[in-house]
Amino acid sequence: MKQSYNLYSYSPVKDSSYRFFRLLLKILVGLLSSLGFLIVIILLFFYIQGQRVAISFDEEMVDSLSLFMQQFLEKDIANAIMIKVPLEPGITLDQASKSIKSYSKHSNLELLESHLLHQYMKLQPGETTRFTEIFEFCNKEMVLTLLRYNSDFASYLPHRIALYEDNNGQAWLATLNLELLIRGTRHADVETRLQLLKIQDELLKIMSTGANGIL
Missing domain, CATH: 1.20.5 (Single alpha-helices involved in coiled-coils or other helix-helix interfaces)
Structure with missing residues (x-):
């Protein structure tokens, strides 16, 4: 087949x-x-x-930026670039203000001026605004060192501390976190970094004094 x-x-x-x-x-x-x-x-x-x-940057820059990004993602940019501490229980805004002014007489940072910012605000009859006071500090020698290195540092001067009450009634002391500036300054010499560290340390001491109402 x-x-x-x-x-x-x-x-x-x-x-x-x-x-x-x-x-x-x-x-x-x-x-x-x-x-x-x-x-x-x-x-x-x-x-x-x-x-x-x-x-070309500080060795600890990566850690500082990591912390900055973490705070930025958790809160916002305003919180990420500042250091703030609450007033201790029982310490009033007036006591904190007097403490800062008293301490500044013996501080390496001279108190140039303070501004009661809430008094400048124009309000309608019956409206109120929360307490806000800005303190401006400076040190001639430190400033000269910074400006000799980079004149753009002028935009960060004078150094400021804010004493204010938030919308929940909590009183705070806050300042710019110079750690980011210290770590992120390219090719900065030892003296420049040292001056920035001294300024940061002194600002934190002033804030601690105010937060505890020490006279």
Whole structure:
């Protein structure tokens, strides 16, 4: 008995489609491989550049920036760039203000002026505003050191401490976190960093004195 064959079992169209898809797959694999290699090169480039930039800053800059980003994501930019401490229970705003003014007479930072900011605000009859006092401090020698290094530091002068009451009635003392400025100053010499650290330390002492109402 003769075996019969189906003359139409082989389809040139199907074979061409198969070869086309195989070719397309090879092209896609090649493109993805090239793209992956390119991404690795780009990441390596930015890593090397980042290392070069990091060397020009303080060694602890990365830690300071990490803490800044954490506070920024948890709260907001205003909280991330400041240091603030609450007044101790029983200490009034008036006591804190008097403590700061008294301590400044013996401080390395001279109290230039204080502003009762809430008194400058124009309010409608019957409206009230919360207490806000700004203290401005300066030290001639420290300022000269900073300005000799970089005149742009003038925008951070004079150094300020704010004494205020928030919307919940809690009283605070707050100042700019100079840690970010200290760690993020590129190629700063030892003397410049030392002066910034001294200023930061003295501002924190003033805030601690005010928060505890020490006279």
